[in-house]
Amino acid sequence: MITIGIDIGSVAAKGYLLNREHHYRALIPTGWSPREAGQTIIEQLLAASGLDSDQVKRIYVTGYGRVAFDRADKTVTEIKCHARGIAELFPEVRTIIDIGGQDSKVIRIEERGRVVDFAMNDKCAAGTGRFLQVMANALGLDVSELGGAEDPEQMQTISSMCTVFAESEIIGSLARGNPKGGIIAGLHQSVGKRVAAMARRMGIKEQVAFTGGVAINPGVKRALEEEIGVEIMVPEACQYTGALGAALLALESG
Amino acid sequence: MGLLLKKILDEHNIRATISPTPREASKSCGISLIVDEVDLPLIKQIIEENSIQILNIVSLARKEWKYRST
Amino acid sequence: MADYREMWADLGMDLEKHDVLCEVLPEAFGGIYLTQQDRPKGMDFYDFVVSEIHGVRPAEMLQHQKEGGKVFGTFCVYVPDEVVFAAGGIAAGLCGGSQFWVSGGEKVLPANTCPLIKASVGARLDKTCPFFLIPDMYVAENTCDGKKKAWEILGAEVPMHIIDIPQMKRDRDIAAFEAEIRDFIGVVEKVTGNKITSESLGEAIKLINNKRRALQRVYNARKASPVPISGKDALLVTQINFYDDPARAAQMANNLADELEQRINNGTGVFPNNAVRIMISGTPMAIPNWKLHHIVESLGAAVVVEESCTGTRYFENLVDESATTLDGQIRALAERYMKTNCACFTPNSARIDDIVRLAEEYKVDGIIDTNLQFCNLYSTESYLVKKALTERNLPVMHIETDYSEQDFEQLRTRVEAFLEMLRK
Numbered sequence: 148m149i150t151i152g153i154d155i156g157s158v159a160a161k162g163y164l165l166n167r168e169h170h171y172r173a174l175i176p177t178g179w180s181p182r183e184a185g186q187t188i189i190e191q192l193l194a195a196s197g198l199d200s201d202q203v204k205r206i207y208v209t210g211y212g213r214v215a216f217d218r219a220d221k222t223v224t225e226i227k228c229h230a231r232g233i234a235e236l237f238p239e240v241r242t243i244i245d246i247g248g249q250d251s252k253v254i255r256i257e258e259r260g261r262v263v264d265f266a267m268n269d270k271c272a273a274g275t276g277r278f279l280q281v282m283a284n285a286l287g288l289d290v291s292e293l294g295g296a297e298d299p300e301q302m303q304t305i306s307s308m309c310t311v312f313a314e315s316e317i318i319g320s321l322a323r324g325n326p327k328g329g330i331i332a333g334l335h336q337s338v339g340k341r342v343a344a345m346a347r348r349m350g351i352k353e354q355v356a357f358t359g360g361v362a363i364n365p366g367v368k369r370a371l372e373e374e375i376g377v378e379i380m381v382p383e384a385c386q387y388t389g390a391l392g393a394a395l396l397a398l399e400s401g
Numbered sequence: 402m403g404l405l406l407k408k409i410l411d412e413h414n415i416r417a418t419i420s421p422t423p424r425e426a427s428k429s430c431g432i433s434l435i436v437d438e439v440d441l442p443l444i445k446q447i448i449e450e451n452s453i454q455i456l457n458i459v460s461l462a463r464k465e466w467k468y469r470s471t
Numbered sequence: 472m473a474d475y476r477e478m479w480a481d482l483g484m485d486l487e488k489h490d491v492l493c494e495v496l497p498e499a500f501g502g503i504y505l506t507q508q509d510r511p512k513g514m515d516f517y518d519f520v521v522s523e524i525h526g527v528r529p530a531e532m533l534q535h536q537k538e539g540g541k542v543f544g545t546f547c548v549y550v551p552d553e554v555v556f557a558a559g560g561i562a563a564g565l566c567g568g569s570q571f572w573v574s575g576g577e578k579v580l581p582a583n584t585c586p587l588i589k590a591s592v593g594a595r596l597d598k599t600c601p602f603f604l605i606p607d608m609y610v611a612e613n614t615c616d617g618k619k620k621a622w623e624i625l626g627a628e629v630p631m632h633i634i635d636i637p638q639m640k641r642d643r644d645i646a647a648f649e650a651e652i653r654d655f656i657g658v659v660e661k662v663t664g665n666k667i668t669s670e671s672l673g674e675a676i677k678l679i680n681n682k683r684r685a686l687q688r689v690y691n692a693r694k695a696s697p698v699p700i701s702g703k704d705a706l707l708v709t710q711i712n713f714y715d716d717p718a719r720a721a722q723m724a725n726n727l728a729d730e731l732e733q734r735i736n737n738g739t740g741v742f743p744n745n746a747v748r749i750m751i752s753g754t755p756m757a758i759p760n761w762k763l764h765h766i767v768e769s770l771g772a773a774v775v776v777e778e779s780c781t782g783t784r785y786f787e788n789l790v791d792e793s794a795t796t797l798d799g800q801i802r803a804l805a806e807r808y809m810k811t812n813c814a815c816f817t818p819n820s821a822r823i824d825d826i827v828r829l830a831e832e833y834k835v836d837g838i839i840d841t842n843l844q845f846c847n848l849y850s851t852e853s854y855l856v857k858k859a860l861t862e863r864n865l866p867v868m869h870i871e872t873d874y875s876e877q878d879f880e881q882l883r884t885r886v887e888a889f890l891e892m893l894r895k
Binding site: 211214223224225226227250262263265267269270 | 878880881884885887888891892
Binding site for chain 3: 407418420423424
């Protein structure tokens with residue numbers, strides 16, 4: 148059976164198509180219409196796989212844009228989807244840290260991705276991809292460049308909790324001649340601290356995985372490992388775990 | 402009065418929902434009964450027969466409620 | 472409610488501001504309540520009350536005052552209504568439940584205050600609720616820090632009597648509360664001009680106990696599967712009981728309970744048999760706060776019991792009716808009210824016992840432990856609640872929220888994820 152999982156996030160829409168051993172992925176900016184983004188993802192997946200839409204048996208959708216998307220057979224929360232996706236990629240993981248465009252989550256799972264507890268920060272930009280986006284802009288960089296540009300040896304700790312004030316703080320810091328690499332390391336530390344605090348409150352059980360769009364950033368991974376004190380696994384498909392989970396759940400729904 | 406009318410409509414098996422008066426009907430609050438257009442002729446008859454005082458009968462454009470928070 | 476405009480104007484209400492609230496109520500109530508299917512006929516009365524929410528009961532209260540009677544507004548389930556009714560007065564719960572009133576409260580209170588307190592103060596200061604303008608006296612209490620200090624500010628506007636609620640439940644605290652009730656009796660007698668006798672207090676105790684019994688019957692019906700009434704409807708019943716005439720309230724609740732028992736016999740439910748059964752525990756939900764119930768039930772799960780002041784804490788435990796002397800009755804009142812397990816007490820492990828007991832009685836699949844934003848007492852207690860429930864394998868999630876619409880989607884995602892966990 149052929150299934151599609153779509154994860155429509157605040158920043159990017161991701162898709163995963165499962166056709167037995169053939170996997171296809173797609174990723175586009177969500178833009179202003181989650182509905183259209185989801186539609187485009189389906190089209191891209193079909194084009195990549197060479198399949199027709201009526202060959203796809205089931206479509207599950209997740210993510211913040213799932214409510215707006217009307218072509219799915221079922222909506223599932225990102226919590227359940229990330230849990231299923233990670234369990235597929237790293238069966239030994241018991242704690243998932245997911246940092247996305249506008250929220251961060253910690254999910255505790257047992258075997259096969261069964262969710263036993265979760266915590267979310269979706270009220271504050273700090274500790275989310277948005278924080279890094281704002282800071283990258285202020286530093287004149289693309290957010291994808293942050294990871295490679297950090298210099299932890301010259302760490303410049305950020306004191307502001309709030310994204311808006313932190314932005315002013317780093318602009319001031321840069322103007323005073325502090326090393327950019329150190330400032331970036333400080334940003335990663337800021338994100339790491341906030342998310343690690345949420346994880347500790349939940350209770351961390353190894354193995355720990357880090358997923359979501361921000362997981363591409365090795366600097367944040369480093370900061371998290373430092374705060375939590377254990378090694379963290381990052382899947383190569385870290386942006387797609389939600390979509391993968393959705394596609395798997397669609398496949399397994401009998 | 403609204404409750405009395407509702408009671409009588411119940412006895413006749415006519416569907417009616419008690420509701421705060423929707424904005425389209427009147428700016429002032431108070432009780433309204435939301436009924437199906439198809440039942441109107443019979444309802445009007447019942448109102449007359451029982452001398453029930455009503456303020457107005459208003460047609461609502463939409464078929465369903467949309468959620469608003471308080 | 473065109474007739475009521477004059478009544479509202481006479482009360483000194485800000486009619487323009489009030490109109491704004493009047494405008495959203497039909498949509499809010501319609502979208503939340505009237506979209507439900509198969510509601511018990513007994514809910515007609517409560518729908519009617521909401522339709523005339525700022526009309527009928529306020530008019531009754533004003534009539535009572537015209538005839539020389541006194542009206543008391545209250546803010547906590549620890550206030551013994553029996554004392555007020557024994558003196559021929561009317562007691563009504565005033566806690567504010569709408570975002571509409573919060574900004575009024577924020578003019579004088581810090582933003583990081585519980586929305587219930589802000590709304591209660593705002594409703595009075597903005598003059599947008601008749602219930603807040605009618606009482607001859609407010610009866611307030613020092614259950615939490617927020618309330619304790621807010622009353623100092625509100626006390627400049629309206630005559631207030633503060634009841635000192637103990638913080639512990641030792642024998643000497645119950646005795647202290649007894650003394651508070653005696654003081655309260657003195658105050659009520661002075662305000663109403665009526666003496667409270669063991670006869671009148673005995674009658675009042677029966678009156679309020681009857682209301683409690685009626686509500687217990689309604690709740691008992693929710694133990695059945697399929698559940699015959701939605702949590703939203705049950706919540707509305709409880710909320711209206713806080714300020715309606717107790718005799719009528721009991722009668723209407725008993726009518727409803729009769730119908731629900733009939734439904735159970737027929738196997739009629741408002742949720743499918745396999746719907747997830749949820750308990751909501753925590754801080755009260757003053758009318759018209761229906762937010763969390765609406766989120767849970769729109770996702771297809773049934774709220775089958777509330778462990779809160781707008782729930783079991785309101786009516787569980789009767790006042791002992793066997794006391795015949797005033798002293799005995801005051802003692803009975805103190806003992807009954809001190810059984811209420813609010814987080815303002817320490818320790819409060821009895822609340823956890825209640826939650827566990829109710830989870831079993833109502834065959835609950837999961838518990839949502841919720842508190843209003845900035846409520847330090849309940850949010851701190853949630854740690855122990857979670858610990859105890861997790862030890863007993865009872866799934867629990869914690870939600871802290873306010874009255875606004877802002878976090879609706881976030882809450883929806885969390886509740887949905889919790890339900891997904893339970894449905895496996």
